[in-house]
Amino acid sequence: MSATLFRNARIFTPEDTGGPLAGPRQGRVVSHDPGALLCRDGLIEAVGPEREVLAAARDAGRAGSHAKEAVREVDCGGRCMIPGFVDPHTHLCFLEPRETEFLRRLDGVPYLDILAAGGGILATVASVRTASEADLAEATRRRALACLRLGTTTIEIKSGYGLSTEAELKQLRAAAAAGRTTPLTVVTTLLGAHAVPPEFAGNTEGYVDLLAAETVPAAARAGLARYCDAFCERGAFTPAQCRRVLEAARRAGLGVKVHADEVHDTGGAALAASLGAVSAEHLLASGEAGLAALAAAGSVAVLLPATAYALRTPYAPARRMVELGLPVAIATDCNPGSSYTESMPFVFGLAVLGMGLSVLEALAASTLNAAYAIGEGAGAGSLSPGKRADLLLLEGDTPGILAFHAGVSAVAAVYAKGVRAWPAEGSHP
Numbered sequence: 001m002s003a004t005l006f007r008n009a010r011i012f013t014p015e016d017t018g019g020p021l022a023g024p025r026q027g028r029v030v031s032h033d034p035g036a037l038l039c040r041d042g043l044i045e046a047v048g049p050e051r052e053v054l055a056a057a058r059d060a061g062r063a064g065s066h067a068k069e070a071v072r073e074v075d076c077g078g079r080c081m082i083p084g085f086v087d088p089h090t091h092l093c094f095l096e097p098r099e100t101e102f103l104r105r106l107d108g109v110p111y112l113d114i115l116a117a118g119g120g121i122l123a124t125v126a127s128v129r130t131a132s133e134a135d136l137a138e139a140t141r142r143r144a145l146a147c148l149r150l151g152t153t154t155i156e157i158k159s160g161y162g163l164s165t166e167a168e169l170k171q172l173r174a175a176a177a178a179g180r181t182t183p184l185t186v187v188t189t190l191l192g193a194h195a196v197p198p199e200f201a202g203n204t205e206g207y208v209d210l211l212a213a214e215t216v217p218a219a220a221r222a223g224l225a226r227y228c229d230a231f232c233e234r235g236a237f238t239p240a241q242c243r244r245v246l247e248a249a250r251r252a253g254l255g256v257k258v259h260a261d262e263v264h265d266t267g268g269a270a271l272a273a274s275l276g277a278v279s280a281e282h283l284l285a286s287g288e289a290g291l292a293a294l295a296a297a298g299s300v301a302v303l304l305p306a307t308a309y310a311l312r313t314p315y316a317p318a319r320r321m322v323e324l325g326l327p328v329a330i331a332t333d334c335n336p337g338s339s340y341t342e343s344m345p346f347v348f349g350l351a352v353l354g355m356g357l358s359v360l361e362a363l364a365a366s367t368l369n370a371a372y373a374i375g376e377g378a379g380a381g382s383l384s385p386g387k388r389a390d391l392l393l394l395e396g397d398t399p400g401i402l403a404f405h406a407g408v409s410a411v412a413a414v415y416a417k418g419v420r421a422w423p424a425e426g427s428h429p
């Protein structure tokens with residue numbers, strides 16, 4: 001048994017009432033100043049006003065057994081404490097970012113021309129297919145540690161650069177390994193329907209057949225994915241093709257997500273709603289009907305403002321979603337092309353200053369709602385008893401420092417399952 005008492009903190013946590021926060025409750029936060037948090041064996045045991053938690057800790061000690069339990073104390077120095085970030089949408093499992101392509105895009109070369117010349121996602125697919133699983137796992141591990149230093153303690157990682165059964169499973173294994181080789185909690189998602197691989201050019205239906213009949217069942221059988229995702233967009237997959245893949249996923253016992261309406265409103269949001277998807281992602285071009293359907297279905301909208309920033313497109317209509325009662329989450333979309341960032345603090349800043357969420361709405365979007373978007377609501381996303389003691393100490397007095405101190409990370413210390421994960425123990429936070 002190991003217990004840690006965090007005291008002298010300004011605690012801000014979304015209120016978890018058993019689901020994501022939406023509408024006027026999107027910014028619903030509980031705060032304690034001074035607050036304290038007691039964790040035992042990696043789980044939160046008590047959190048609240050410091051006086052109450054100290055009393056609870058003493059009572060627990062007296063009621064405890066003969067062996068005197070050592071309670072380690074961490075004086076938070078009055079810093080702001082929030083839950084660890086949950087990044088619910090990443091493509092972290094790749095070798096190299098496509099920097100040259102970035103420069104070409106800045107020179108005005110259209111992405112479709114880059115793609116036609118074998119660049120873009122197809123270049124990443126080629127390198128992931130030939131990479132060893134060990135190299136892929138190591139690249140993912142290092143990138144996951146970069147996320148951790150920026151405050152992410154739970155992360156979703158998608159496949160989607162293999163585009164064959166064998167290579168997709170290799171990617172999922174390499175992604176899952178990061179959950180064992182780092183302090184992060186990792187959730188994996190099969191995204192075989194990310195792009196049509198070169199050997200199926202002109203035969204998208206044939207590739208969808210392969211996904212539905214072989215890749216999806218194989219990933220589910222091997223226990224390598226919690227979710228299946230599909231990229232519903234012109235030039236990628238139609239709603240009918242996505243539906244075939246995602247219905248196969250549901251039959252195999254996987255949850256469902258959709259990359260929906262990133263560039264055009266092709267009905268992705270409506271598709272996600274009709275399948276009872278846990279989340280729909282991007283949603284830059286969704287119409288009102290699609291958004292309302294998602295809200296009615298109880299799906300979470302996962303918004304990716306760093307992608308809009310990097311592609312210089314308008315942000316998703318986050319305020320309208322809040323008005324419609326659709327729970328909003330935010331994610332990095334970390335990938336080698338359109339959003340090369342591991343930084344949830346950066347995304348937090350964009351959500352506030354770019355998309356118009358309030359600081360407290362962005363807090364729920366980056367923690368609790370994000371956790372529910374990947375099936376981790378019971379274990380992460382808020383500072384609540386019974387959840388993992390994943391928490392951050394910030395350099396400022398409120399979560400607003402994340403948006404205010406721009407271009408850097410205001411995360412001063414990261415604890416995962418009650419253990420300091422960054423900076424290393426012995427150095428000062």
Ligand SMILES: [Zn+2]
Nearest residue numbers: 089091259333
């Ligand atoms: Zn994505």
